[in-house]
Every structure is written in structure tokens, then in C-alpha cells.
Amino acid sequence: MSIDLKKTIRQMRKGNQLAGFQLYQNFSRATYNSILRIIPREDIARDLLQDSFIQAFEKIDSLENELAFGGWLKRIAINKALAHLRQDLKPFISLEEVPDFESSDEELEMPDLPFSQINAAIMQLPAGCRLIFQLYYLEEYSHAEIAKELNTSLSNSKTQLRYAKSLLQNHLKSAYETR
Structure with a gap:
């Protein structure tokens, strides 16, 4: 369903509930998917989606x-998902557990595997580095934005991302070789 966004929002501001429904219909799927990448539980993601629309309206x-x-x-929605994570888990692994990696901003090399396999590998990453990986690559946050949102240092964001990339590439490499 394609809508005239300006007109629909103006109607929403005047209290038109149908306009709110149209906005929900047009934006709920993409918003839900963004939340689900951060919080991989459908029940929580649905609640956060609802809370996000309520706040937006x-x-x-x-x-x-x-x-x-x-x-x-x-x-x-992303801010709500991050706030939920802050409440429920310690999102970072200890820096002592992260091996030293050379600093690298190179692109992530992904083998030619089905999306479902790549997504499953991402979901197996430890929670903290998975979150940073998703914010950086899927939501296109900068390290500065990630550090600010997660109340951590810039270097921790970069280290966690390098660790996530290393784990993911090792996992995907072995999955690719066993094909």
C-alpha cells in the first residue's frame, strides 16, 4: 500500500486513527525487522514495536x-531495543576474552552461502559483539554512535566488532568448506 506520507502524517496529527493504521501498515515490517536483529525474540520484538509506534504517535x-x-x-525502535538490552543483560564480553587483532576497517568478507546460514551464524555470536556487529553493518551506525548508545568507549566498539568479524568469518569459512 503506497500512501502520501505528508498527508497521512498531517491527518494523524489531527487525530485521524485511520492515518495511524496506514502508517503502521507501511512501516511496521521494516521496523520490526530492525528490532528483531537486536532482540532475537519475537515476543519482545512485537512489544517493542508496539511501544515504538505508541511513542511515535x-x-x-x-x-x-x-x-x-x-x-x-x-x-x-532501535533506542527502545537498546534500552531493553541494557536492562536484561550485560552486553559485552570481557576485553580479556578478546584476542588482540590488528586494527582494520576493511569490508567483511562473506562466502557465498544462503542468507539463512549467514543469519544463523550472526545469531550465534556472543550477545555484545553481535549487537555491535548488527548496529555497524545492518543499521549502519558509526562507532561513535554505537559507543554513545551503549555507553561504552570507541575502542571497545571497534574491538568488539573485530572480534565478531573474526568469529563470524571462521564460522562461515568452516560452513562453506563443508558444503
Whole structure:
């Protein structure tokens, strides 16, 4: 369903509930998938999706650019997912457990495997480095944004990402070789 976003948001601001339903229909799937990449539990992701839309609808008057609604909603959802993680788990492995890696900003090399295998390998990463991996590669956060959101240092974000890449590449390499 394609909607006129500016018109729909203006109607939402006037209290039109159908406009809210249209926004939900258009943005819920992508927003849910962003949450699910951070919180891999469908029940929690659904709750956070609902909370994200509620907050967005309550604060819709503060949205300056109607065409930015999707990105604004995604940011709300990711912030809610990160807040949930902060409450429920210690997201980082100890730096003592992370081997020393040379600093590298090179691209992640992914073997030619089905998406389902790659996604399964990502989900097997330790929680903290998985979160940083997902924020960096899937949500396109910078290390500075990750460090700020997770209340950690820039170097910790980079170290956790390198560790995640190393684990993931080793896992995918062995999966590729056994094909």
C-alpha cells in the first residue's frame, strides 16, 4: 500500500486513527525487522514495536520533516531495543576474552552461502559483539554512535566488532568448506 506520507502524517496529527493504521501498515515490517536483529525474540520484538509506534504517535507533533518518518521511527525502535538490552543483560564480553587483532576497517568478507546460514551464524555470536556487529553493518551506525548508545568507549566498539568479524568469518569459512 503506497500512501502520501505528508498527508497521512498531517491527518494523524489531527487525530485521524485511520492515518495511524496506514502508517503502521507501511512501516511496521521494516521496523520490526530492525528490532528483531537486536532482540532475537519475537515476543519482545512485537512489544517493542508496539511501544515504538505508541511513542511515535504521541510525539508526532515534534517530527519536523514528515518524509523522515521512517527513519525517525526506526531510531525510536532501535533506542527502545537498546534500552531493553541494557536492562536484561550485560552486553559485552570481557576485553580479556578478546584476542588482540590488528586494527582494520576493511569490508567483511562473506562466502557465498544462503542468507539463512549467514543469519544463523550472526545469531550465534556472543550477545555484545553481535549487537555491535548488527548496529555497524545492518543499521549502519558509526562507532561513535554505537559507543554513545551503549555507553561504552570507541575502542571497545571497534574491538568488539573485530572480534565478531573474526568469529563470524571462521564460522562461515568452516560452513562453506563443508558444503
